Amino acid sequence: MNNRVENRFFLILNIFCKNGFYILVEPESGHSLESQFAFISRLNELVDEQSQFIIATHSPIILSYPHSTIYQITESGMYEVEYEQTNAFKFMKMFAENHSNFLNELLKAKE
Numbered sequence: 586m587n588n589r590v591e592n593r594f595f596l597i598l599n600i601f602c603k604n605g606f607y608i609l610v611e612p613e614s615g616h617s618l619e620s621q622f623a624f625i626s627r628l629n630e631l632v633d634e635q636s637q638f639i640i641a642t643h644s645p646i647i648l649s650y651p652h653s654t655i656y657q658i659t660e661s662g663m664y665e666v667e668y669e670q671t672n673a674f675k676f677m678k679m680f681a682e683n684h685s686n687f688l689n690e691l692l693k694a695k696e
Contacts, residue, residue, distance in 0.1 A: 603634030613644040645673040
């Protein structure tokens with residue numbers, strides 16, 4: 586992991602404090618799934634301490650944070666969606682349920 590990514594994650598885990606207001610853009614970028622779970626855990630601690638977050642993400646893990654309000658932005662505008670309606674969730678679910686067929690279809694489409 587490069588220093589820039591490590592520094593950003595260090596801030597999230599150690600410097601952010603209670604009663605904060607944070608705007609994050611793709612905090613998952615460059616991080617493993619394990620790190621994303623650590624992020625969710627710290628996020629929850631900060632929310633419990635009255636911090637608020639606006640997060641732009643494509644991560645189905647971060648999107649899964651309970652009681653989040655999720656907005657999807659499309660050419661038609663911005664609207665609230667349930668977690669299971671997000672493309673991130675749908676694609677991850679399709680992949681997890683049948684990764685072999687998913688990859689075969691994806692690779693066929695590239696031929």
